[in-house]
Amino acid sequence: MEKLIVRRYRGDFVAWAGVCGFIGEGGDGASISPHSHYAIQLAIGAPSGLRVQLGRNGKWQSCAAALVPSRATHTIDVNGCNMSVVLFIEPETPTGRALAARLQGRPELLDAATVEIAAKNLDRAWRVEKSYDAVKAVCMQLVQEISRTEPREPSDPRVLAAVEYLRQRVGEAVTLPEVAKVANLSPGRFRHLFVEETGMPLKTYILWRRLLHVWTLLMRGETLSAAAHAAGFADSAHLSRTSRNMFGLAPSTLQMTGPLSAQARGLENHLGCTTGPVKA
Structure with missing residues (x-):
């Protein structure tokens, strides 16, 4: 994998029911080894620069965003992004089940139009407003739109x-x-x-x-x-x-x-x- 000299990672953590993730910039120029994990993953690179590798020896692909199903081997490179957002979605939540049904075990690359507005709103909420609640609200809306589910909180x-x-x-x-x-x-x-x-x-x-x-x-x-x-x-x-x-x-x-x-x-x-x- 190509080694890039970039800014040190600077980021923050957000979370709500069944979803959590990171928003930040930079990447330390380091690559992450191919891996798999329990959560479904949504990765976004803005305005461009995100690269994903699907499978242990897959070809690196450039994209605006990617959905990776639970337990699928992958890695991502955010060194070329001005801002990156990586969300982890609990597979057993209604949102996770909807995304699992959509993916059927196969990763999906998303086009720029799908995340363009959300990426701009996230950049403003994080860099300008510096608001945890604003970042969380944009992330929640994006996940809702992609999964086609309504936010759900326990009510009993x-x-x-x-x-x-x-x-x-x-x-x-x-x-x-x-x-x-x-x-x-x-x-x-x-x-x-x-x-x-x-x-x-x-x-x-x-x-x-x-x-x-x-x-x-x-x-x-x-x-x-x-x-x-x-x-x-x-x-x-x-x-x-x-x-x-x-x-x-x-x-x-x-x-x-x-x-x-x-x-x-x-x-x-x-x-x-x-x-x-x-x-x-």
Whole structure:
């Protein structure tokens, strides 16, 4: 693969129910080895410059954006992009199932017209507005349009109570009977209802929230080791293995130094607390 001398990666993390990802610029001139992971991936390069390799020895192809199904071997090169966005979509959510049905296990290259407006809006939201909520809103709309699904959040009060319970204990070990008790349901009935409402089994949901919590803490300036322990991982090595399986990369690969991270750290310094604009 051609080696490019480019700017060091500077980016931020965004997340919402069942989807998370990174927006940034640069790429350190480094290539990522071909890999596969659990999440469905949407990669965008703006205004151009994205390259993807499908398969372990596939030909490099230039495109505006690419959809990669779960467990498909691939790699991407964003060194030539002025801005890149890489989103990871949980396969068991309604959005993930819709995209899986569309892809049928085959990656899909998207034309520029599909993502052109969203890319411009993302660039403005990230560089000019420097707004986490604005970046998230554009990403959500784009994923909705591509998957042809409506945004869906849990609405059953029993599941909402369980979700809040898990949110407050993101770094602790919890069991299915324990969470089912919070919802006043039997473990079997709760398991079924939770999947119905969230699109994910409880175990997958807990793991997903832990990984999101790690990236949120990294945006706030925590060390990798401290973030791993706070999110319930044994150590940073355990976190890295889990992240590679879920997203194809370790948290140490991308340093959170973009405008959204700067705002999160600045707000915490100002308030002297651990809250910030990042919602994971």
